[in-house]
Amino acid sequence: MNKKKLWKAIGPVICAMILVLVLLVSPLNYVKRYSKKELDTYAASQSLQVFLGTPIKSQAFANKKYLPIMGSSELSRFDSFHPSVIAKKYNRDYTPFLIGTAGTQSLTHYFYLNSIEKEMKNRKIVFIISPQWFIRKYDRKTKTITRDGIDKYAFYQFVSSEDICKWALSADPKLETTKVTAKRLLSFPSIDDSEFKRPILESLANGQKPGGLTKAIMDVQFQIYSGEDRFYSKFSKPIVGRKFKKKERVLPNIYNAQLLKEIAEEEGKRESRNNNFDINNTFYNLKIRPKFSKLKGAFRRTSYLTSAEYTDFQLLLNEFAKLNDDVMFVIPPVNTKWTKYTGLRKDMLQTFSKKITEQLRSQGFNNIVDYTDKGGVPYFLNDTIHIGKVGWITFDGDLQNFLNRNDKHTYKINNKKYLTKEWAIDTYGYGKKK
Amino acid sequence: MIPYESPRYFIPLIVAIIPLIIAHLKGKKWMGYQAVFTFAFLWLTFGGPNIRSGIALLCYGVWQVLIVKGYEYYRITLKKNTTHIFIISILLSLVPLFCVKLTPFIIHKPSLFGFLGISYLTFKSINVIMEIRDGALKEVKLLHFIYFMYFFPTISSGPIDRYRRFANDMDESFANKDYINMLGKGFTCIFIGLFYKFIVGYLIDIYALHPFAIEATKYPVIFNLLKVMYSYGLYLFFDFAGYSMFAVGVSYIMGYEIPKNFNLPFISKNIKDFWNRWHMSLSFWFRDFVYMRLVYFIVKKRVIKNRNVISNISYFGLFLLMGAWHGLTWYYLAYGAYHAVLMCVTDAWIRWKKKHKGLVPTGKAIDVINIVLTFHAVMFSFLIFSGIFDFIIKYPVTKILPSW
Structure with a gap:
């Protein structure tokens, strides 16, 4: 055998493997430090890299100045009255850190909190619940549930393999929440290399301690994932496209809630002229106009009362209780003019509000700001369901109340009732009386 | 796991292939x-x-x-x-x-x-x-x-x-094979593949193709479509050539000298040259089992006498079938038809050149012009192939966004 030739063939491979190990797993792969200015721009960016990047998240939330606002698509309504713009213009002593975008739901937020538990302890957090998360789609032709709560593609977009490994490695197999989460993960068919995750998830779903070898493999995986995360964070910059200056221009220099509301109404009127629903022009053109006639009466049967999302939401409440967070929950309304056209039932929305409020209050989460009845307030919403100009002003008032208060909270988690299928499908009396 | 889809696929692959390499080095199969x-x-x-x-x-x-x-x-x-x-x-x-x-x-x-x-x-x-x-x-x-x-x-x-x-x-048997040489070649292929697919292809996708495609579907003006055309064509090459390199590399290490799929397709001097360099195993398959058979069949049955017409018909047979194989949509068929036309025109041009020797200048400069022309003709075909026109026709956003 020609030894020299052999080394020529396999030498580069060995070098490459050593290099990868050095770059990813060794201490040479230090954590990048982000400057305050960088973190400030990331706070309002809603960029996916910021959402997933553990170094950014943990450094930002090590600072109590950042106020986590968890939600979904409404956070993208970045108009002049958006909490980030208001906080900057009026030099508030907090900076909103936007967590979430279109597609994030209870379960993604559960994993988000889990990925940075240490930094998320004992905080004030704002959580915007979307009634639209709580759906169940049923295909009558194939007789299968096509979607129950979060969409599986959205889930894997917003929950990284690193997050899942971290959760699985630290999960207590005795807890009911562990079982339920593992089962939920297994119900989303595999993406990428879940081959390695499956055995560990299966044991956790059965309430068993995972075997030593599977755990060791996952630990190596976790090291590689977080190594990659640290490594790439040094090279790639999140995209931040927020134009604060332009948005701040219409705001008066001195804070005045009444004046702000008037400006918001005026702006709303100006930007929602091409339809009779007080829906933002651009949104209407893009999302509504192409299928306007099809939408008449289309949501008559839609219900936000039975969905696996209730169970996911309960997991999230478990996490909030575990981290001892003081959370303000916000329930946004649906545009009343729009519900009349599409047939979405008002009493269903009210029942939703009652059901979710019970789940919160009975377990000690008493900070609830319920806007369900504000769907008819002009320009409260930007479009059909997303909080907009006037809504953000109202929200700002409630937020100040919340931040200035220092309530004592004691959470009494009741998983026997709320972490069950029975609760998830409980219609709360809706549809029974007639 | 889809084969070679992520760099992680190579971790179990490398581990599992080591015993085979050792056996092969000892001359055992x-x-x-x-x-x-x-x-x-x-x-x-x-x-x-x-x-x-x-x-x-x-x-x-x-x-x-x-x-x-x-x-x-x-x-x-x-x-x-x-x-x-x-x-x-x-x-x-x-x-x-x-x-x-x-x-x-x-x-x-x-x-x-x-x-x-x-x-x-x-x-x-x-x-x-x-x-x-x-x-x-x-x-x-x-x-x-x-x-x-x-x-x-x-x-x-x-x-x-x-x-x-x-x-x-x-x-x-491995006794009379230069396995070390094959092993080296195999690893070289894998390295080239890593560079093509996970570095160049990935960067093109993230920083060019993805944002350009979104922009072009919103505002399908020529400038935006051109950006999509170049980025998609180059992405297609680096992604697929990278994949092919992996397949060839792993096969070599396993002791199988499977044919390669790409041979610098973007230096082709004409469209015939291109198909001898691009997705070669597919185009050779179609050449041997569709084109040649069609020509043979038509000649044997004496349906048509003119050799050029026979060849042109067979080109259409080949490329329409190749288009349909990609998927039964109008744009794959259009892609096939477009290439068939290019082949026919190229053949006619070559015949004309042969008849009028001396009229068309030759030389390095002409080669460069030919390469540039071929590259653009091919890139345009990939734009058809991408299906972006289908998207623009079905969702004409410009029509509903007069104010943007």
């Missing part, structure tokens, strides 16, 4: 380990949660074995040769592919019998049936055929190997 190894990596792709497609893959294999062995019995053992039986065998071999490709149009859901790489396996099987008919194959050994079909490095997207070549590699 360890077929038992190869079988286990192949099964394990097929399981990674088609097993576990994807077991439905794994079962489809298995059924498909049984089906093709029955057809090929049946036709072998008929043609070689019984020494019979009628066109009917041959055509029936080919059609039977095509049935699964047809079903899988047509089902989505009927029930609006992907077929239950589909699996990753079904069309590539069909090419291999058809190749065997055709060569049995030609008499080029004297026998098809069962195990050889099965391994040829299920050879995991190339199962998902080629390169499309030929049975005779593969069976030779399988039988040949």
